[in-house]
Amino acid sequence: xxxxxxxxxxxxxxxxxxxxxxxxxxxxxxxxxxxxxxxxxxxxxxxxxxxxxxxxxxxxxxxxxxxxxxxxxxxxxxxxxxxxxxxxxxxxxxxxxxxxxxxxxxxxxxxxxxxxxxxxxxxxxxxxxxxxxxxxxxxxxxxxxxxxxxxxxxxxxxxxxxxxxxxxxxxxxxxxxxxxxxxxxxxxxxxxxxxxxxxxxxxxxxxxxxxxxxxxxxxxxxxxxxxxxxxxxxxxxxxxxxxxxxxxxxxxxxxxxxxxxxxxxxxxxxxxxxxxxxxxxxxxxxxxxxxxxxxxxxxxxxxxxxxxxxxxxxxxxxxxxxxxxxxxxxxxxxxxxxxxxxxxxxxxxxxxxxxxxxxxxxxxxxxxxxxxxxxxxxxxxxxxxxxxxxxxxxxxxxxxxxxxxxxxxxxxxxxxxxxxxxxxxxxxxxxxxxxxxxxxxxxxxxxxxxxxxxxxxxxxxxxxxxxxxxxxxxxxxxxxxxxxxxxxxxxxxxxxxxxxxxxxxxxxxxxxxxxxxxxxxxxxxxxxxxxxxxxxxxxxxxxxxxxxxxx
Ligand code: MCA
Ligand code: AMP
Numbered sequence: 001x002x003x004x005x006x007x008x009x010x011x012x013x014x015x016x017x018x019x020x021x022x023x024x025x026x027x028x029x030x031x032x033x034x035x036x037x038x039x040x041x042x043x044x045x046x047x048x049x050x051x052x053x054x055x056x057x058x059x060x061x062x063x064x065x066x067x068x069x070x071x072x073x074x075x076x077x078x079x080x081x082x083x084x085x086x087x088x089x090x091x092x093x094x095x096x097x098x099x100x101x102x103x104x105x106x107x108x109x110x111x112x113x114x115x116x117x118x119x120x121x122x123x124x125x126x127x128x129x130x131x132x133x134x135x136x137x138x139x140x141x142x143x144x145x146x147x148x149x150x151x152x153x154x155x156x157x158x159x160x161x162x163x164x165x166x167x168x169x170x171x172x173x174x175x176x177x178x179x180x181x182x183x184x185x186x187x188x189x190x191x192x193x194x195x196x197x198x199x200x201x202x203x204x205x206x207x208x209x210x211x212x213x214x215x216x217x218x219x220x221x222x223x224x225x226x227x228x229x230x231x232x233x234x235x236x237x238x239x240x241x242x243x244x245x246x247x248x249x250x251x252x253x254x255x256x257x258x259x260x261x262x263x264x265x266x267x268x269x270x271x272x273x274x275x276x277x278x279x280x281x282x283x284x285x286x287x288x289x290x291x292x293x294x295x296x297x298x299x300x301x302x303x304x305x306x307x308x309x310x311x312x313x314x315x316x317x318x319x320x321x322x323x324x325x326x327x328x329x330x331x332x333x334x335x336x337x338x339x340x341x342x343x344x345x346x347x348x349x350x351x352x353x354x355x356x357x358x359x360x361x362x363x364x365x366x367x368x369x370x371x372x373x374x375x376x377x378x379x380x381x382x383x384x385x386x387x388x389x390x391x392x393x394x395x396x397x398x399x400x401x402x403x404x405x406x407x408x409x410x411x412x413x414x415x416x417x418x419x420x421x422x423x424x425x426x427x428x429x430x431x432x433x434x435x436x437x438x439x440x441x442x443x444x445x446x447x448x449x450x451x452x453x454x455x456x457x458x459x460x461x462x463x464x465x466x467x468x469x470x471x472x473x474x475x476x477x478x479x480x481x482x483x484x485x486x487x488x489x490x491x492x493x494x495x496x497x498x499x500x501x502x503x504x505x506x507x508x509x510x511x512x513x514x515x516x517x518x519x520x521x522x523x524x525x526x527x528x529x530x531x532x533x534x535x536x537x538x539x540x541x542x543x544x545x546x547x548x549x550x551x
Contacts, residue, residue, distance in 0.1 A: 033183045034071035036114050037190040040221060041260055042067065046186060048235060048262030055266040056102035059173035063262065066107055067184040069171060073111025077142070092196060093141040096120040096134065098149045101245050101267040103171050106255070108144055116192050117141075118214070120200045123246040128155045129518045134202050135160060138212055138414060144168050194218040200414055201248060203354040204462035206432070206450045212414030213354045222407035223248070223357030224256045226378045231288075231323060231348075231364055235262035239288040240278060242270040242295065248354050249328050249458070254290050270295060272302035280317045290325035292458025293332065296339055296347065297488050303342050311342075318343035323364070327352060328458035329490045330445060336370040349373055351445055354460075356380075356429055357408040360443045372442040380406045382443075383428065384435060396439040401449055403428040451544045454483030456491050459522040463493070466515075466523050470495060473514050475504050480534050480547045481525060494527035496547050498534060506530060527551055 036042045045053070049064035077095065095117045099105035105121075112119040120138045122131050135143060135156065142164040145153050150167060157165055194217040202210040215223075227233065239258050243250030258265050266286070268278060276299065279286065303314060318324075324339075326347040340346050350361035351373035359382065362374035376382050384393045384400040392398035405427045412420040423430050432453070434446045454461045463481035470479045478498035483491030497506055508528045515524045535546035 031182050033185040034068060034075070035185055035187040035190065036067060036071050036074070037116070037192050038186055038188050039113065039192065039217065041110075041256070042070070042114070043186055044260055044262060046184070051235065051262055052264045053259060053262075054103045054106055055264060059103070061103040061171065062174040064184070065171070065174040066103070066110065066259075068182070069103075069107035070110035070114050071184050073108060073168075074114035077111060077115035077117060092117045094118045094120050094138045094200060096122050096138060096140040096143045098122040098124060098131070098143065098145040098153065099168075099245075100124050100146065100148070101241065101250075101269070103173075104146055104168060105245055106259070106265075107171060108168060112144075113198055113217075116196070118197045118200050120212075121246045121251065123244060123520065124149060124152075125244070126246075126520050127517045128152060130520050132156055132159055133209065134212075135163065137202075137209075138200050142166065146170065192217060194221070195411075197411060199251075201246065201251070201354050203247075204453070204460045204465060205419070206452050206462065206464070207419070208462060208464045208468060210462070210465070211416055211419060214411045214414050216411050219357070219408055219410055220252065220256065222379060223252050224260050226380065226408060227253060227257050227358055228261060229378045230361060231257075231325070233257050233261045233263060233288075237261070237263035237287045237322075238285055239263065239265055239290070240275070240286050241265050241267050242275065242291060247328075247459075248352060248357060249290070249292070252357060253325070253327075253352075258288070270298075272298040275299060276302055276306075276314055276317075279320070280314055284317065284320040286320050288323045288325075289321055290323075290327070292328040293326055293330065293335055294457045294489055296326060296331075296335055300335065300338050300342060301488075315342060315344065318345060321345065323348060325350060327358075329455045331370070332487070333370040350377075351433075351443070353404075353431055353433075355410045355423070356404045356406075356431070359402075359404045359408075359431075369442055372438070372444050374443065375441050380404060380408060384437060385430075393437065397436050399434055399436045399446060402431045402433050402435045402443075402445075404431060405429065451482070454481075454491050454493060456483065456486075456489045456493060456522055458490070459520075461493065461523050466493065466495070466519065466525065469515060469518050470497075470511065473506070473511075475499055475501065475506055475510075478534055480542045480544060482544055482547050482551075484527065484548065484551055492527065493523070493525040494529075494551050495525040496534060496550055497528060497530050498532065499530060502532075 045063045045067055051063055052060045053063045053066045054061040095112045097108045109119050144166050147167055197214045198217045199215045200212040202212055204210050241254050243254055245251055324345045324347055327350045331349045336347055346368045348362050348368055350358055352358035358377050359380050360373045361377055362368040383391055383403040385403055386392045386400040392400050409429050432449045434449055435443050437443050452463045454463055466481045467479050470476055476497055477500040480496045482494055484494045486492040511528055512524050529550055535543045537543045
């Protein structure tokens, strides 16, 4: 029985914890827990504390470590505001964060969620101009960043005098016994409204600059649990994660899903040869892999370079996987067949979008049909709406735009009520993708309704954004940007240019040089032609079908 005779002392320990020392007749020390709000993601992680959550650069980090960093980070974030300011309101503060894929990225993301703020992931590959746009558009209150990006951040700080900037030190791996024994608990009373904004991911649209897609805690939960059910994610899984962490594919499918169930995520910067080496390592401990078609094309090309004996070894190594998924862009039938020959796996092709998470997928158990993207995932509803506005969902092979509804569908475009009202009506999101459905219910994606959207290496690019940026080039009078079919990249960007001064020249290198500090590298055209004038239709609009033929 505790008997307090003198006031208690709260002291900070070296590891950053707090120790409550009660002055009693018999002195004892009680370690106070750290607290996290009552979110299902954290509830799940609490059950798996001793398991490895993250591996990065061969260092291992347990769920206990992740929870502790999340709780500590959340406390620091909330320190800037009163608790209620963070936790109430439809639009909590936006906290942007710039980290490479690794433990610190995840710990920071979780701490932002635990603080009740909106996580805005920034891409480390983006030039300052793209970061500036996102920080400004999201009206970020705070930007957290890893020390290695300090220089990149410095270039931005003067532009945002009201934003708070904080460098986050790298975490120590949890080797053996964790030095910090303070437990992390869930505060069951601390319920965040699940309909509040939780993540803002920027995606290109037909109107030019990227739009912020705001998803709520409910959306993230629905997107994750639907895939967990469909793909049988479980705590024994280990995924090799090679994708960027500023898009849904990398953030939800390959990261939040495994962490939801207590599985292990091993981050691995994509390099085809190194990925094969990792797969061929003795451990054979991986179970899931997912990527965009370009990644599979690169892996297949690397396989082709191996001598026959190594190829046989590589093929055998692929048996460790229970699931290999392709998505974000069309998977060519030839690549599907080639990959099956190489790995013995029929790739599970699925279809999704930043605004809706994953909508359609080939079956986990059952035939995977190349060229199709399967049927709606659990809890997803779909409709096909014809050009004339008729619902043709029930008519086999009728084409139309895909509409999607369900708990996965985002809340709104950030600060763009008109765009939200246009694309999201009565809970149905208009995807802009033209589809058809076969008699047995399998969907095929036929293409985009707009030629101004290009998919290259799995990244969505607005040709209008690239055109507008190129028009600032002093020698360029007019420009049309299109996506050319390409085996490796799906599409590659190409620019048809009209010069101000016909005696001058503009090359691909000039274009690259001009754009590299303005746009992400995947938005840079790889082909350039100079013409006297752009082909236009009777209305004076650039005729992009004719532009395509000019390369
Ligand atoms: C890079 N290069 C390109 C492109 N990107 N060339 C043509 N088109 C491109 N788009 C060139 C570079 O200039 C360089 O050439 C060389 O290729 C290698 O560049 P690097 O950046 O190193 O390429 P990489 O790192 O190997 O990247 C390829 C990649 C990457 C791994 C396929 O693009 C990637 O991670 N893509 C995934 C994107 C993604 O996750 N999308 C999901 C969004 P040089 O050496 O001559 O300079 S869609 C989504 O989230 C929805 C919800 C969904 O459905 O999933
Ligand atoms: P994003 O806006 O970057 O999330 O990209 C979403 C877009 O990627 C969709 O609207 C589709 O056009 C395309 N997409 C995703 N998965 C597939 C797929 N399996 N096949 C064809 N297109 C896809």
